[in-house]
Amino acid sequence: MFHSPQMVKKRVPEWLNSSLWSSSTPSPSIDDDLVQRYTSNPTAAAAATTTPISSYSVSDSDPPSTVDPPIPVAPPKSTREDKHLPEPQFSDSFPDHEDKSNNTAPSPEDISRQSQLLAELSRKVINLRELRRISSQGIPDGAGIRSTVWKLLLGYLPPDRGLWLSELAKKRSQYKHFKVELLMNPDTEIIEQIDRDVKRTHPDMHFFSGDSQDAKSNQDALKTILVIFAKLNPGIRYVQGMNEILAPLFYVLKNDPNEEDAASAEADTFFCFVELLSGFRDHFCQQLDNSVVGIRSTITRLSQLLKEHDEELWRHLEITTKVNPQFYAFRWITLLLTQEFNFADSLHIWDTLLSDPEGPQETLLRVCCAMLILIRRRLLAGDFTSNLKLLQNYPPTNISHLLYVANKLRVQSSG
Structure with missing residues (x-):
């Protein structure tokens, strides 16, 4: 039975329409030869972008600046003699950033979370459920x-x-x-x-x-x-x-x-x-690509998740502009979003992924879905070429907000 666009269009909750919050610079676009396995027409996808899809490429005209994320500060050496119960060594101070312009004081939330984590780690038997709850919001x-x-x-x-x-x-x-x-x-x-x-x-x-x-x-x-x-x-x-x-x-x-x-x-x-x-090894096994545990199945689950939460955006991407999710989601999923954000932001995302008691994959798919929803206005206004370029070079965003939206998707699905 034919449904008009008005009939299938779901109203998106207002909180999903938040504008992008700028944070840090995006990582350079990379796509490697693994993509050839997962795209039905990789040549067309590559031709659609204005920049070549190459392995770990960084433009010669715009070399990256070499700046490391903050490194934890080592505490003074312990003089304790008792070595039967190892005491984790932690510093009470926050590290200096190499880029002093970004060296802001820790937020009250960070200080509180740090105190909670230190308290939990000091227990003789650590409550993993509580540790996961605290860590899921990000580890200072x-x-x-x-x-x-x-x-x-x-x-x-x-x-x-x-x-x-x-x-x-x-x-x-x-x-x-x-x-x-x-x-x-x-x-x-x-x-x-x-x-x-x-x-x-x-x-x-x-x-x-x-x-x-x-x-x-x-x-x-x-x-x-x-x-x-x-x-x-x-x-x-x-x-x-x-x-x-x-x-x-x-x-x-x-x-x-x-x-x-x-x-x-x-x-x-x-x-x-x-x-x-x-939890992800089947994604790397080519013989399992078309199985229920393979990468194609996982990408399909991301597509279904988007359809569940934002059918208008799903329809525009996959039906109207024909942007196959394999063109961008393969890299997002197999590399656990390490190439879509700067290094420090990736660590923050991993705090949340590793905190999921069911394993990181379900949270990873929600974060990927949230990434699409956060830029929905640009995607809805775009065609195949512009949308593919945008998704293969994800714009800077506020990671805390991204994870907030991803968690909202969890609540909506379970509710």
Whole structure:
């Protein structure tokens, strides 16, 4: 039966019509050869954009400025003799930003949340439900607590702090064994691909890029983790883009103010990476592309989510302008939004993703849906070419507002 546009049009709640709140500069557009698997007509999509879709490209005429996000401040060394129950080391101060113009005082909400997290982490047995609730609103950059919280959220650290020393010792020893056993006969082809990708990971950040010894050491750690993962997972091996998922984990854990934990960041990051990827690994397996757990199915769920909450926008994108969600949502989903926002904002988004007790995928889809709704006015006014360009180069937005809208979608769906 034919329905007129007036009959199918849903009224969008007023709170969804909030204008974009400007925050930080967008990341450069990247699309890699993985996209070829997921687009029905990638050539047409590429031709529709005014800038070429290339792998990790940064315009030569507009080189990125090299500025790192805030690094947690290390506290004074502890003089405590009791080492039976590890005390997380945290700083009471917030770090200085390299860009002093952006160095604003922490908000009362950040200070309150930091206090709540510190209180929760001081318990002998941590209440994970409460930790997830607090962390879902974002973990303040100061105090260096994100590393410990992420390890807990990913299940790498048990809630009982009395078990931390033994668990960490066991896992770190296991990783050393992996390095000895699995790096003896390296796969040259995989190593070369990993090496290429790691070298172009966040070229605008001193932590990952440059000629410093620290940057080279950090790159070597990323390469080693990815090679070991590929060896242990022959069904998937290494897939381009995994380096982008690994980078935030290693950055956060390497900047742990606890010197011993920072020194073991490579081992800890490996196991956290395995935990994180366990919920998304099917997206990287080409044989599962068309299955219920494959990337196509996940992208379809995003399309259905948009239709449920904003049918007018869904219809304009997919029916009127024929913007296939695979043209943009593939990268959003497989790389966990690491390429759509600056690094610090990505960490904030990951706080929310990792806090979901059901795993990050459902929250990820809601955030992706919220991204579409926040720019609905521009999308509704656009055609295929302009909309595709906009979605492949997502504009700056206020992350707290984005996550607020995403959470509203959760409430609406459950209600």
